[in-house]
Amino acid sequence: MLDKNVLPASIATNRFGLGARPGDIEAAAKDPQGWVLAQLQTPEFSPGLPDLEAAWKLLVQDRQQRMAARQNRAVIKAPVTASMAAAPKSAATPASTTTSASTPTTTSMPPAIKAAAPAAGEDPLKSLHFELLQDGLVRSIAAEHSFSWRLLDFFSNHFSVSANGKVLQVLAPLLERDAIAPNLLGSFEEMLLAVSRHPAMLLYLNNERSFGPDSRLGRNRKLGLNENLGREILELHSLGVEGGYTQADVRELAMALSGWSVARLNGQEKPGFVFRAGGHQPGARLLLGKRYPEAGEAQAEHMLRDLARHPATARHVSFKLGQYVVSDSPPVELVDAMTARWLATGGDLREVVTVLVRSQSAWQQPQQKFKTPREFVVSFCRACKFRHLPPRLLLNSLTGMGQRPFAAGSPAGFSALASGWDGADALLDRVDWVARLAGRIIGEPVALGVTALGPQLTPPTRRAVMRAESREQAMVLLFMSPEFLRR
């Protein structure tokens, strides 16, 4: 009865969704397109985890403890200078970390991670970091509406921040919860604003201490401008590197953003975003040929709102989205249609994504996307019903494969292209990873293949799986088959 829908259903669950769980393909076969569209629901994280305010409290506590410890050491070592050491000179500095950085490395070279898993009795910030990372991963494995989780992964990577250092290890995972998820199916404009004002982004791209050269802080305390956030907003988050902006535009946006800062970790300021008027570069600015009168904090906001609706932004983000979901070289007509919808709706993401889902070109066979390590691990766990695999094992797996969450090490995020992940060594790593877990998989291999891949399971794979010399080997052959490596 629904035979003609079975292939589209496996595409719905694997290309759009994060991978078919047992029963998903049958459910999607009734109306594959409708099944995907019904998945457009805001992703929900575990409710019990700390939010920004609670995380901030931990950061303030941690800072106080470290300062107290430093004072104690100072008292013991050098009683004469104890009063000097006790003067909280660093209380005037915003919540910055010396390790906040924007360091491009390739996706193939993950930053060295000292401890892949936390030890017992470790500090509460590190525990929170792991809890947040694990929650995102576990939720996407269990997700009913996994297409929305795919979209969340996309925008989280579009606005990539790396969890470097004490502060960013807890703030980075909050960016996707606080700024991205709530706007995922709303307007891109609001998402861009929320992200640009989020302390994780401000710290990661060093804007918290970027002050105008002619501002009060700039003149009196010799603090100055930092172009990093302004540049990456234009290059990565909005227009794109070919979006037609100049070095002068970078500087103008950075000037407007000067003063967009982060609360101090002294417990006195309200957590999160702070506008430091004394650090804002005074005067009108000229961005992409348009004049923006002095408006304090709102000057940059006006610029960001215009950038979000700019045709170059519409095309840049539509292209990346098509590239993420459908093909490394997305069909031109698909990108055109998404761009047009973006411009017609002022960047309504639900509308733009709906165009993507309704486009015939997004449903073509053969499979054109090579799964990233995260996609591979998540789809593997969904197919195997691995809900209770130790989350730390999953995180370690992603670290080993070069895609630990919030560790892209570059504001450009992880590669979404096959060339970033299909290297010789990466492939062999996957074989070994599946082999290590194969013994834990419950079920009959061929049946598992059918529930995970439906008609995409090819006869050669089926034969190889059936002829395998052990169940474990059968599992490796199934999950390393070309059709499971791609979607």
Place this chain on the structure above:
Amino acid sequence: MQRRELLRMMGAGLLLWQTPMVRAGQPRRPKLVWVLLRGGMDSLHAVIPGFDDHLVRHRPGLVDSQLMTQRPLARGFALHPALEGLYAWYQRGQLLPIVAVASEQRSRSHFKAQDILESGVYPVDHDSGWLNRALAAHQGQGLALAHSVPISLRGAPLGTTWYPSQFPNAEDDTYTRLLALYQDEPLLSARLEEALATREQLQGAVANPRQRSFADLAAACGSLMGQPDGPDCAMLEMGGWDTHNNQASRLSRRFAQLDAGLVRLRQHLAASWEQTAVIVATEFGRTVAENGTGGSDHGTGTALLLAGGAVQGGRVLGEWPGLGHSDLFEGRDLMPTSSMQAWIGAVLGQHWGLSAAQLQEVFPGVQPAATRLLRPTLNLKPDQQSRRRL
């Protein structure tokens, strides 16, 4: 069936470092190591123009007299104090800094500038890297210490990747069956074969096959290249150079790590070091003036470091443009006075004996620098030519 036999049967040994029998008895082949510092290393903080009075005015918070005098180089430059091993090489004539260089095409975007530097053609071809084209001309083999093939080595299948694995190996028979399953998948089967052959090659060659700091990777790189049939070139990458803030302390640490890594590379290359040229490059330099957060922003002109036993070092090359305001590029960056690709092209010509026509394939439209960069005695050109005729 044992994997070793399988690989022999499938000819995977040939796929990897080709032609061991051809090379037997030949003198050691000239080795090239390409080190890409991603993030925009601040060359003014590495090869410090202490003689230029404008420097202190632009960077009062970044330079001090110790930085400018501790490790003096020719022409009044100084090497950053943390580059201790490199300085020893300089004194032995094995380090050659080249100042005020930039790619032929410029961008202040990290990613675009890195792509330009790796591909070596413009517009950028993400599927063809300069090192791969040079290897094709040289008829050599390459290795990237990375999970996946970086752009520099993309193109004809002349190289493979290796990166420390965290996972225990699967059984040999499983690999065999997977290769059979991939028979209609040229890319997957070729990649899996390459990876298995590399692993085979590595048995015992790398002391700590699970460690992945830059120094560990550099050491592994040296071990692999130093083997009798090791690759002709390798690519190493190191991030962490985008110093928008706290530059002085961050770069001190970074330089020390880079230095330690290159020293270990040398140790593990052992005798091959004498035939080795290392090229250390970054995608762009940084603003001449320090920014408001004790760092520097994206700029243009930068420096290239050549090192190795094959290099004729102990001097500083590159025309110095000056740091006065009117000397700067767009009023903010170090003005490039020569092309990075012209210098790299010269290395390829002198080290691997690539002809002018071959160099046009590697860097189209670029005239290689005429300066001698490598020691003439190590030019193995005649041997290479006879080998190539085989």
